[in-house]
Amino acid sequence: MLAVVGLLVFGLVSKGSSGLAVGEPVPNQPLPRLEGGGTGSLADYRGRWVLVNFWASWCIPCRAEAPALEDFQRQHGGSQFTVLGVDTRDLSGDGRAFVREYEVGYPQLRDGDGDAAHEYGTTGVPESFLVDPRGKLRLHAVGPVDEEYLSEQVAPLLPGGSS
Amino acid sequence: MRARLALVAALLLALLAPAAGAAERASLIEIEKQVMCPVCGTLLQLAESPQAQRERVFINRLIDEGKSEEEIKDTLVVEYGDEVLALPPDSGFSLSAYLVPIVAFLIAAVALMIGVLRWRRAGGDDGGPGSRVGGPSGEDSERLDADLARYDL
Numbered sequence: 653m654l655a656v657v658g659l660l661v662f663g664l665v666s667k668g669s670s671g672l673a674v675g676e677p678v679p680n681q682p683l684p685r686l687e688g689g690g691t692g693s694l695a696d697y698r699g700r701w702v703l704v705n706f707w708a709s710w711c712i713p714c715r716a717e718a719p720a721l722e723d724f725q726r727q728h729g730g731s732q733f734t735v736l737g738v739d740t741r742d743l744s745g746d747g748r749a750f751v752r753e754y755e756v757g758y759p760q761l762r763d764g765d766g767d768a769a770h771e772y773g774t775t776g777v778p779e780s781f782l783v784d785p786r787g788k789l790r791l792h793a794v795g796p797v798d799e800e801y802l803s804e805q806v807a808p809l810l811p812g813g814s815s
Numbered sequence: 816m817r818a819r820l821a822l823v824a825a826l827l828l829a830l831l832a833p834a835a836g837a838a839e840r841a842s843l844i845e846i847e848k849q850v851m852c853p854v855c856g857t858l859l860q861l862a863e864s865p866q867a868q869r870e871r872v873f874i875n876r877l878i879d880e881g882k883s884e885e886e887i888k889d890t891l892v893v894e895y896g897d898e899v900l901a902l903p904p905d906s907g908f909s910l911s912a913y914l915v916p917i918v919a920f921l922i923a924a925v926a927l928m929i930g931v932l933r934w935r936r937a938g939g940d941d942g943g944p945g946s947r948v949g950g951p952s953g954e955d956s957e958r959l960d961a962d963l964a965r966y967d968l
Contacts, residue, residue: 708854710865711865741853741866742869743869743870744894745873764894764896765895766896767896
């Protein structure tokens with residue numbers, strides 16, 4: 653009986669997710685790459701600023717923000733910053749089609765079962781997390797980001813200052 | 816005679832063959848009852864979200880490719896993980912979902928059986944009203960006999 657109660661408590665605790673707070677270390681478990689095979693992780697970008705963007709091809713607001721993210725990557729992406737997309741709870745074929753349709757060039761990982769999104773404490777898609785070079789959370793945006801948010805909130809934190 | 820038998824056999828084959836083929840073909844309605852909409856957290860059968868619609872389209876595509884029900888569910892697990900299955904797989908840690916209720920039932924049954932056996936061994940009666948085990952005490956027995964004798968015709 654105790655074992656059953658223990659399992660139930662474990663289930664409830666492990667299902668609960670309070671989300672990440674600014675300043676906390678960000679999860680960096682390896683995930684499959686959306687294209688090209690193999691795995692990747694946030695740890696691959698340690699030493700850079702990373703804007704982790706959770707999205708899905710079925711999410712309409714994600715379509716709206718994709719061009720802004722791509723523009724921002726073209727302006728700021730490089731040795732000190734990258735956008736890192738995480739396609740979550742999505743069909744891999746649909747995700748790849750989305751990347752082609754919106755001509756997204758930044759790296760993409762795949763979180764088919766939603767475990768990574770759960771670890772980050774997301775409440776839906778899209779959500780974005782700006783992670784500093786030490787792997788700690790600096791900004792968290794719930795919902796789609798736009799050019800204004802990226803230039804006013806994210807760009808000033810990056811090396812070089814403003815947009 | 817032979818011609819008639821051949822005709823009957825051909826008719827039977829013609830009737831049975833499509834039925835057998837139909838039984839093998841996977842059905843969206845059946846699969847929807849067995850898999851989840853991962854975003855909605857409900858059975859796909861009950862889900863109407865955009866993600867659920869994509870999942871249905873995906874399943875239909877696999878059905879059109881001639882995949883069996885099991886193959887389709889396996890493909891969904893590759894895409895969404897084990898949680899896409901409404902019933903957990905019967906292997907690994909998920910096996911506990913099937914075993915724990917059975918073990919709990921067996922423990923309860925054994926405990927009940929032991930309890931009943933002990934109760935019966937202990938007399939099975941607390942001597943309260945309506946008690947039949949042991950009968951009346953000596954004094955009561957004498958009084959009962961006297962009462963019965965009075966009514967003896």
